[in-house]
Amino acid sequence: MGTDIAGGVEIRPHGPGSPWRLADVGLDALPRHYDAFGLLFGVRNYAGFEPVAPGRGVPDDAGADLRALLADGEHDHTWATWAQLASVDWSAQAPRVDDRIHEYELTSQGPRFVGKAGHHGRAWREVAGEHADHRGSSYPEGTEWRAGDRMWRVERLTHGDVLRADPQLRALLDRMRELAERYGDDNVRLVVWFDS
Template identity: 80%
Template sequence: MLADVSLDALPRHYDAFGLLFGVRNYAGFEPVAPGRGLPENASADLLGLQLADSDHGHTWVAWTQLACIDWRARAPRVDDRIHEYKLTSEGPLFNGKAGHHGRAWRAVAGEHADPRGSSYPEGTEWRAAGRMWRVERLSHGDVLRTDPQLRALLDTMRDLAEQNGDDNVRLVVWFDS
């Protein structure tokens, strides 16, 4: 049985790509299903798709593997992206993460500071102008907390597995960048 679940609603969530498939793995996760290519027993519908020349990283993951993920486990190293917070009276408010943080971060970290979080010990912080930049290590669960669409996709896969058997549900993906 082939169930076509639209992934159009899924954002470009690099932490999920890194955890599941090892693509854009800035968080340093040990990927669950990297670089497998298309499944040997892929459906004719899948094999008949016209993929673009720029498509790459074809891989797949079975529900049985997704169901075994320890969502409390942490990445083996800190995130390459330094996490940025706005400092509020209620405490730090997450603002985002990136490899480069502009002038405000450079003013406090130093003009020649390395913008990769993995260059610093976990917990390293810089504070200036009502903001904080922090070097952090992600857990697998952080991926789900920041991506409700991924959680919905996994819920759909779990429901399909309950109907069709755990070994009969898989997610096939490829990337276009």
């Protein structure tokens, strides 16, 4: 079973001390993107990022509209202000390599990214050896295995890799930036939780 994100963007239109209101910014378009979940909130953090805002819970001063969205069975409630999200260094690397081994198809135009996963099946096992560890973090960065038109590689992600792979997240951050220009960096926040 996978993990999905839910929540909302809150604003304080009248500044500190005023109540938080749910902005008209939905999270429905956000895909199941574990690298984004890991980088921002520490959830499904296979890439080994130092998360921006892990495990903070629901803000004590969350608005009634946001609280109405909460349901049973959710976990890892947390939040981050625009000021915190705006300070992310998108060129920074994760402190360690990705737990998932990245798979490429070798083409005449060069390697084409296929995906990444914790288990790579029989083809990878035949190349890496029956007792090979399926976790990328068990091997030095840059370790490669090749067979036929496939290559498996141990890699380290950057924060920018998350944005390049997730246009919906970029759009959400752009919308939050616009709200922050109007209301102030500390008066816009993203409140999220997860469902598995």
